[in-house]
Amino acid sequence: MARKTGSNGEKTARDLRRAATSLFARHGYAAVSMRQIAQAIGVQAGALYLYTPDKQSLLADLMATHMTELLDAWQAEADAGAAPEDRLEQFVRFHIGFHAGRPDEVFIAYMELRNLEPDNLALLQKQRRAYEDVLEDILKSGVAAGRFDIPDTRLATMALIAMLTGVTTWFRSGGRLTLEEIEETYLSMVRGAVGLT
Amino acid sequence: MARKTGSNGEKTARDLRRAATSLFARHGYAAVSMRQIAQAIGVQAGALYLYTPDKQSLLADLMATHMTELLDAWQAEADAGAAPEDRLEQFVRFHIGFHAGRPDEVFIAYMELRNLEPDNLALLQKQRRAYEDVLEDILKSGVAAGRFDIPDTRLATMALIAMLTGVTTWFRSGGRLTLEEIEETYLSMVRGAVGLT
DNA sequence: GTCTATATTACGATAGAC
DNA sequence: GTCTATCGTAATATAGAC
Structure with missing residues (x-):
């Protein structure tokens, strides 16, 4: 229990990588939008920029x-x-x-x-x-x-x-x-x- | 001399295919815009739609x-x-x-x-x-x-x-x-x- | 950590002049 | 056949509230 209640950063970081991998492989990097990735992991697009510049x-x-x-x-x-x-x-x-x-x-x-x-x-x-x-x-x-x-x-x-x-x-x-x-x-x-x- | 002066359709059609092939191969279909293709062959983007739907x-x-x-x-x-x-x-x-x-x-x-x-x-x-x-x-x-x-x-x-x-x-x-x-x-x-x- | 809202830019495609 | 101008949409990325 290293993380506080309501704080989901590590899981979101993993989900982000997994979703991006899957979407990039299926549709291609250029064809995938940050919005699609965000939707796949259930966050808003802006939140992705907490995990990648x-x-x-x-x-x-x-x-x-x-x-x-x-x-x-x-x-x-x-x-x-x-x-x-x-x-x-x-x-x-x-x-x-x-x-x-x-x-x-x-x-x-x-x-x-x-x-x-x-x-x-x-x-x-x-x-x-x-x-x-x-x-x-x-x-x-x-x-x-x-x-x-x-x-x-x-x-x-x-x-x-x-x-x-x-x-x-x-x-x-x-x-x-x-x-x-x-x-x-x-x-x-x-x-x-x-x-x- | 099958074509009229000032009419360049067949050449443009060939140029379009060649430019699209080169750009798609280099950057990927999704990453290439119609404007880029048009610029590569020296026409406006709208003109491409005379050659492809x-x-x-x-x-x-x-x-x-x-x-x-x-x-x-x-x-x-x-x-x-x-x-x-x-x-x-x-x-x-x-x-x-x-x-x-x-x-x-x-x-x-x-x-x-x-x-x-x-x-x-x-x-x-x-x-x-x-x-x-x-x-x-x-x-x-x-x-x-x-x-x-x-x-x-x-x-x-x-x-x-x-x-x-x-x-x-x-x-x-x-x-x-x-x-x-x-x-x-x-x-x-x-x-x-x-x-x- | 996630949200809403938005700035800015670019996209595909079409309309109508010439 | 090509142009300019534009419509409608969606993109990346950021700002600031909570």
Whole structure:
């Protein structure tokens, strides 16, 4: 009971982020008004400005938070000492699992880059690049160990991330395939694509 | 000289489509105003309504035209009688080549679905599905012929199209790699992913 | 912390002159 | 075919009461 009666700030702050994430993903940042967000959480539009200095900062914060969580989650479970093929498998499972559980955040992180102002865009591109480098490092180590057959690790990185991230555009929990089945299929395609026998 | 002096309608109509395509791709449909489009082609905002009944129709028309051109272009060069692995190669080269030459249209076709009104969305999803079926038919024929090793052709279709379309997000003519080099690399990754030896 | 009220600006679309 | 002018609406953001 850290908060006073009638004071709802922390809950409203959480609701705001959740509502904005959902609305931005569904309709796009530019198409969503502050009034819509306010209505979704049951406050007046003016009250939103207690929690964010402006609409742009809200978008930038949602995107940066998502990328930070992504990078932290990987750091927490990565095993840098494992063999390249095992690290690749771990990455594929991690990427699909993490992204499938956050379809709205992923959608925003990929679709709303163009609505970020320059400073915010620069930060996000740095974070994306750091995540791409995670996979590229794995591919490089596999090539160095003679386990992977990849002419250009940068190109393969972009290709594989695009393939894996695409899952979020059509995956729905409870659909035709379980996440485990999808992971298996994608893993075998990724293995084939990098030339693992 | 089919047109009268001082009459510029056909050129303006072309300019309108080109400017709208560029602006929608760069900033997003919802973020672009009719005034911006008008300014880009040097007319007043009101004049745009001589060429489109409204902003939504303009978007829907651009997207449907792109998909129609994509499907027609494939029909014009597809060789349905060839062996599965040859048809797959042809599709990969076609897809990369066609999409790399139209980055703005591709961007819009994938990003602005959520801004289409229901009737327009239904048409576009039908067209997308038809294009996805092109690849899935190839994969199915390869599986039937014992040439491809694919547990789920629908899943593989979505994965491969996501991978191939991703090229447009970073490919720039004159960059580090030529389109031919990219085609070769992607082709070898696709071959591996479908289990072609 | 949330409210009402409002300043300011911009939007999509239309009317009618030329 | 394009213009100017404008209607009606809605946007972001702020001010100040409670």
